[in-house]
Amino acid sequence: MEPDVFASLVALDPAGPDTLVAQLYRGIRQAVLDGRLAAGEALPSSRAAAGLLGVGRNTVNAAYDLLLAEGVIEVRPGARPRVAAMTRPAAPADNGPPRLSQRAAKAAVVLRRGLAEGPLAPGSPDPRLFPADAWGRVLRRAARHRQDGAEGYAHFEGLPELRQVLADQLHRHRGLVCAPEDIIVTPGTQASLVLAAAAFADPGEVALVESPGYIGARAAFEAAGLTCRALPVDGTGADPDRADLSDARLIYVTPTTQYPTGVRLPMQRRLGLLSAAQAAGAVIVEDDYDAEFLWEGRGIAALAALPGAGHVVYLGSAAKSLLPGLRLGWLVAPPGSAPALRAIQARLGLAANVHAQAALAEFMASGGYRAHLAAISAAYRDRLALVTGALSDRLGARARLSAPAGGLQIAIDLPELAEDQTLRSRLNAEGFAVGALSDYCLDAPLTGLVVGFGTATEREARRFAEALDRHLGPVEVA
Amino acid sequence: MEPDVFASLVALDPAGPDTLVAQLYRGIRQAVLDGRLAAGEALPSSRAAAGLLGVGRNTVNAAYDLLLAEGVIEVRPGARPRVAAMTRPAAPADNGPPRLSQRAAKAAVVLRRGLAEGPLAPGSPDPRLFPADAWGRVLRRAARHRQDGAEGYAHFEGLPELRQVLADQLHRHRGLVCAPEDIIVTPGTQASLVLAAAAFADPGEVALVESPGYIGARAAFEAAGLTCRALPVDGTGADPDRADLSDARLIYVTPTTQYPTGVRLPMQRRLGLLSAAQAAGAVIVEDDYDAEFLWEGRGIAALAALPGAGHVVYLGSAAKSLLPGLRLGWLVAPPGSAPALRAIQARLGLAANVHAQAALAEFMASGGYRAHLAAISAAYRDRLALVTGALSDRLGARARLSAPAGGLQIAIDLPELAEDQTLRSRLNAEGFAVGALSDYCLDAPLTGLVVGFGTATEREARRFAEALDRHLGPVEVA
Numbered sequence: 038m039e040p041d042v043f044a045s046l047v048a049l050d051p052a053g054p055d056t057l058v059a060q061l062y063r064g065i066r067q068a069v070l071d072g073r074l075a076a077g078e079a080l081p082s083s084r085a086a087a088g089l090l091g092v093g094r095n096t097v098n099a100a101y102d103l104l105l106a107e108g109v110i111e112v113r114p115g116a117r118p119r120v121a122a123m124t125r126p127a128a129p130a131d132n133g134p135p136r137l138s139q140r141a142a143k144a145a146v147v148l149r150r151g152l153a154e155g156p157l158a159p160g161s162p163d164p165r166l167f168p169a170d171a172w173g174r175v176l177r178r179a180a181r182h183r184q185d186g187a188e189g190y191a192h193f194e195g196l197p198e199l200r201q202v203l204a205d206q207l208h209r210h211r212g213l214v215c216a217p218e219d220i221i222v223t224p225g226t227q228a229s230l231v232l233a234a235a236a237f238a239d240p241g242e243v244a245l246v247e248s249p250g251y252i253g254a255r256a257a258f259e260a261a262g263l264t265c266r267a268l269p270v271d272g273t274g275a276d277p278d279r280a281d282l283s284d285a286r287l288i289y290v291t292p293t294t295q296y297p298t299g300v301r302l303p304m305q306r307r308l309g310l311l312s313a314a315q316a317a318g319a320v321i322v323e324d325d326y327d328a329e330f331l332w333e334g335r336g337i338a339a340l341a342a343l344p345g346a347g348h349v350v351y352l353g354s355a356a357k358s359l360l361p362g363l364r365l366g367w368l369v370a371p372p373g374s375a376p377a378l379r380a381i382q383a384r385l386g387l388a389a390n391v392h393a394q395a396a397l398a399e400f401m402a403s404g405g406y407r408a409h410l411a412a413i414s415a416a417y418r419d420r421l422a423l424v425t426g427a428l429s430d431r432l433g434a435r436a437r438l439s440a441p442a443g444g445l446q447i448a449i450d451l452p453e454l455a456e457d458q459t460l461r462s463r464l465n466a467e468g469f470a471v472g473a474l475s476d477y478c479l480d481a482p483l484t485g486l487v488v489g490f491g492t493a494t495e496r497e498a499r500r501f502a503e504a505l506d507r508h509l510g511p512v513e514v515a
Numbered sequence: 516m517e518p519d520v521f522a523s524l525v526a527l528d529p530a531g532p533d534t535l536v537a538q539l540y541r542g543i544r545q546a547v548l549d550g551r552l553a554a555g556e557a558l559p560s561s562r563a564a565a566g567l568l569g570v571g572r573n574t575v576n577a578a579y580d581l582l583l584a585e586g587v588i589e590v591r592p593g594a595r596p597r598v599a600a601m602t603r604p605a606a607p608a609d610n611g612p613p614r615l616s617q618r619a620a621k622a623a624v625v626l627r628r629g630l631a632e633g634p635l636a637p638g639s640p641d642p643r644l645f646p647a648d649a650w651g652r653v654l655r656r657a658a659r660h661r662q663d664g665a666e667g668y669a670h671f672e673g674l675p676e677l678r679q680v681l682a683d684q685l686h687r688h689r690g691l692v693c694a695p696e697d698i699i700v701t702p703g704t705q706a707s708l709v710l711a712a713a714a715f716a717d718p719g720e721v722a723l724v725e726s727p728g729y730i731g732a733r734a735a736f737e738a739a740g741l742t743c744r745a746l747p748v749d750g751t752g753a754d755p756d757r758a759d760l761s762d763a764r765l766i767y768v769t770p771t772t773q774y775p776t777g778v779r780l781p782m783q784r785r786l787g788l789l790s791a792a793q794a795a796g797a798v799i800v801e802d803d804y805d806a807e808f809l810w811e812g813r814g815i816a817a818l819a820a821l822p823g824a825g826h827v828v829y830l831g832s833a834a835k836s837l838l839p840g841l842r843l844g845w846l847v848a849p850p851g852s853a854p855a856l857r858a859i860q861a862r863l864g865l866a867a868n869v870h871a872q873a874a875l876a877e878f879m880a881s882g883g884y885r886a887h888l889a890a891i892s893a894a895y896r897d898r899l900a901l902v903t904g905a906l907s908d909r910l911g912a913r914a915r916l917s918a919p920a921g922g923l924q925i926a927i928d929l930p931e932l933a934e935d936q937t938l939r940s941r942l943n944a945e946g947f948a949v950g951a952l953s954d955y956c957l958d959a960p961l962t963g964l965v966v967g968f969g970t971a972t973e974r975e976a977r978r979f980a981e982a983l984d985r986h987l988g989p990v991e992v993a
Binding site: 054055062063066069070071103106107108109121122123124133134135136137138139140141142144154160161162164167169170172173174176177178180181182183186187188189190191209212223224225226227228229230231235236237238239240242253256257259260262273286301302303304305306308309312318320337338343344347348360361362363364365371372373374377378380381383384385386387388389390391392393442 | 656669713841850861
C-alpha cells in the first residue's frame with residue numbers, strides 16, 4: 038500500500054473525545070469492513086505507521102493488538118501485518134425491523150389502548166407521600182454495609198431478613214401463617230403474576246380473571262400463554278356462581294378491595310370460591326395489592342388466611358404503600374410449591390434490587406413502615422372524600438359511586454351510557470387520566486369511569502366533576 | 516347464645532402483641548368458620564359484649580364492623596348482630612401442594628443440578644470491590660430528590676437519564692450507534708434474555724445457544740417455550756459453519772469474551788454469523804456481559820456495532836462491573852422493534868428499581884464508573900494471574916488453560932478425562948465451587964472444569980491446584 042493511501046484511511050483528531058488508539062483501531066477496521074483495504078494487503082510496520090501518522094509507536098501497536106485480537110489483521114514474526122481473509126455478508130443489511138413473535142405483535146397492539154397519564158389516573162399513588170428522607174437513610178445504609186453474599190447471585194428469591202419480617206407482618210396484619218421459606222420477593226406484582234402463571238399453568242390452559250378487573254393480570258396470563266375467561270364481578274365482588282370454574286387452572290381475585298370497583302368480597306363468596314377452586318384443582322391468585330394500607334377501618338384477614346385455603350398464591354407489593362418505582366413485590370407460595378416457584382423465578386430473571394429489599398426490611402422492622410402507613414391512610418381518606426364530595430355535589434343521583442375501603446380509585450357506574458370510550462377520550466383530552474370501565478371488562482362490559490384519587494387536589498376534583506357533568510349531556514345514552 | 520359461651524369463644528390477652536380489636540375479630544371469625552357459631556345465631560349487643568369481655572364498647576364495635584365488612588355477621592337496625600348464612604367448603608382442605616405446570620416441574624428438576632456456591636465459583640464478581648460508599652451517596656441522593664413521575668408507573672422501560680448515558684457510553688466504548696429510545700432497562704441479563712425470546716420467537720421455535728455456553732440463556736429460552744440446539748464453540752468461539760442455522764429464530768452468542776471459555780470471536784466468524792442469521796431471518800442475541808470491564812487490553816467493538824448487524828439484540832449488565840444484587844441490565848433493541856419489546860416488558864413485569872437506575876446514571880455521568888472499571892480491571896487481572904500461575908506451576912502440560920481477556924472464569928480443558936462430573940463433585944466436596952465443563956454443553960460435551968477467579972486469593976489458588984493435581988490421578992481417564 039502507498040504510504041499516503043494508508044494515511045488517508047484514518048483521520049486522526051488529537052483533540053477528539055476518543056483516544057488515538059481507539060480512532061486508529063476504528064479507522065483501519067472500518068476500511069477493512071467496507072473493502073477499502075482488501076484481504077492479504079500489508080499494512081505499514083508499526084514504526085512506519087507511527088511516522089506516517091505522527092503518533093507514538095505504542096499507539097499503533099495498541100491499535101494493531103486490538104485488530105489482531107479481533108481477527109481483522111494477521112501478524113507473522115518479522116513480517117508486516119496483513120489484512121485477514123474474510124467473507125463479507127452477501128447482501129447489505131436489511132434495515133427493516135426483525136420479524137416479531139406472534140405474542141409480541143399482539144402485546145404491542147394491546148399496549149396502544151393503554152391508560153393515560155396525568156391527574157386522576159387509576160391506581161397511581163402519590164410520590165410526594167413517599168418517605169424520601171427516611172428511605173434514603175436506610176437505603177444508603179443497605180448499600181454501604183451489606184457484604185454477606187446476598188449482593189451476588191445468592192438469595193435470588195429475596196433477602197432472608199426481608200422474608201422474615203414479611204412473614205411476621207403478614208401474620209400479624211393479614212392473618213397469614215407462612216414460613217419465610219414460602220415467601221418469594223419479586224420486582225413487583227406484575228412479575229409475581231407471571232411467575233404464578235408459569236408455575237401453575239401451561240400454555241392453552243384457562244385462567245379466570247375478574248371482570249371488571251385488573252388489566253395487568255390478564256396481560257400477564259396471556260403472556261404466559263393462558264386463555265383468559267371472565268369471572269363476573271357485581272356489587273359484592275367476584276361471583277363464583279356465575280362462572281364455570283371446572284376447567285380453570287388459575288383464578289385471579291382481589292378480595293380485600295376489588296380492583297377497580299373497591300368492593301370487599303363477603304365471607305360467603307370467599308368460601309364458595311375456595312370450594313369451587315378445590316373441586317377444579319385450581320390455584321387462586323389473591324392480589325392483596327393495597328391491603329397493608331387500607332385507609333378505611335382496619336383490615337380483614339386475607340383470603341389466603343382462611344381455613345381450607347391451601348391452594349392460594351398470595352401477592353403483596355410496596356407499589357401503593359411506598360412507590361411503584363421500587364419494583365418490589367412478594368408472593369406467598371402454597372405449601373410445598375416454593376422450590377418450583379424459585380426455579381421458575383431464576384429462569385425468568387424475576388428478582389428485586391438487593392438494596393431496596395434491605396431498606397424495606399429495616400423500615401418494617403423499625404416500625405417506620407407502620408407509622409408511614411397510618412400517615413398515608415389518612416391522606417388518601419381525605420382525597421377520596423374530595424373526589425366523591427365533588428362528584429356527589431355536581432352529579433347527585435346521575436352517577437353511582439363505589440365507596441371503597443381501600444385502593445386508590447373509585448368506579449363510577451353509568452349504566453345509562455351506551456358506551457364509555459367516547460366519554461373517556463373526551464375527559465382524557467381535557468387532561469384527566471381517568472379510565473373507561475368497559476376497558477376493565479373481559480366480556481359483558483359495564484359502562485362507567487374509573488377515577489384515581491391518589492394525587493387528587495380539591496381543584497382537580499371540582500374541575501373534573503364539572504367536566505363530567507358537562508360531557509354526560511351530549512354523550513349518547515342507551 | 517349463653518353469655519359464658521360467648522366469652523369462652525374468644526380468649527383476649529390485653530398484654531398480647533395484637534390489639535384487642537384484632538383478637539376479638541379473629542376469635543369470633545374463627546368460631547364462625549369452624550362451626551362453633553352457627554348461621555343465624557345472635558351475638559350479644561356491643562354493650563353486652565363489652566361487659567362480658569371487660570373491654571370498651573368501641574373495641575367491640577370496631578370488631579363487629581370488621582366482621583360486618585367481611586360478611587361474617589349481619590346487622591339490622593335495632594336488632595342484635597347475627598351470624599350470616601354461608602356454605603363451608605365441602606371437604607377439608609387438601610394440604611398437598613398444588614399441581615405444578617409441566618414447565619415448572621421441568622425447571623425444578625434442572626435447578627437441582629445447579630452450580631455450587633463458594634470459592635472459585637464461575638461468574639461471581641467480588642462484592643468487596645463494589646464501590647459501596649460512592650454508591651450509597653448517589654443512591655441516597657436518588658431516593659431523596661427524584662419526584663418527577665418516574666417513581667411511579669411511568670418509564671417502565673427505564674429512566675430517560677440512564678438510557679441517555681447508556682447510549683453515550685455504548686457508542687464511545689462499544690462502537691454502538693443507538694438512540695436512548697432503543698434502550699430498555701431490565702432487572703438483569705436473565706430478564707433481558709426472557710424479553711428477547713418472547714419478542715422474537717414463539718413456543719416451539721428454535722434457538723441456537725453456544726455449547727459450551729451460558730446455562731442461563733438456555734434456561735430463559737426454554738422458559739419461553741423455545742427449543743434449544745447447540746451452536747458449537749471451539750478455540751476461536753462459536754462456529755456458524757458447524758450448525759444448521761436455517762430454521763433458527765434466535766442465536767445466542769458471547770462474542771467479546773465467550774462464556775465460559777474466554778475466547779474472542781474473530782471477525783471472519785462474526786461476519787459469517789451475520790450472513791447466516793440474515794439468510795435465516797434470525798435475531799442474534801449478543802450477550803456483552805463483561806465488555807465494559809475487559810481487564811486485558813482495550814475493548815474491541817461489539818458484534819452489534821458491525822455494518823450489517825441490523826438484527827442484533829445487544830445485552831449489557833451491571834452485574835459484573837458493580838453487583839449482581841443491583842438487578843440492573845439493559846438491552847439495545849434492533850431498529851424498529853423497541854415498541855414491541857416495551858409492550859412485552861410491561862406484560863412480563865421486567866422493570867428495574869428506579870433508585871438504582873438513577874444512581875447508575877449519576878455514577879456513569881460523573882466519570883466515577885469509568886474510574887471504578889479501571890480499578891476492578893487491575894484487580895481481576897491480578898487474580899487471574901494467581902489462578903493460572905498456580906495451575907501452571909502444579910499441572911504443567913496436563914491441563915490446557917484458556918487465557919481469557921475478560922470474564923471472571925477460565926476453562927480448563929481436560930480432553931483425556933472420560934467425564935468431569937465426578938471430578939467436579941469431589942472438588943465441590945472440598946469446598947471449591949468450580950463447575951464441570953460438560954454441564955455447559957448442550958450436546959457433544961467437552962470435559963474439563965470451569966474455575967472462577969473473581970474472588971480468588973493466593974492461598975485458594977494454590978490449594979485448588981494441589982487438590983486438582985491430587986484428584987486427576989485417581990479419576991478415570993479415557
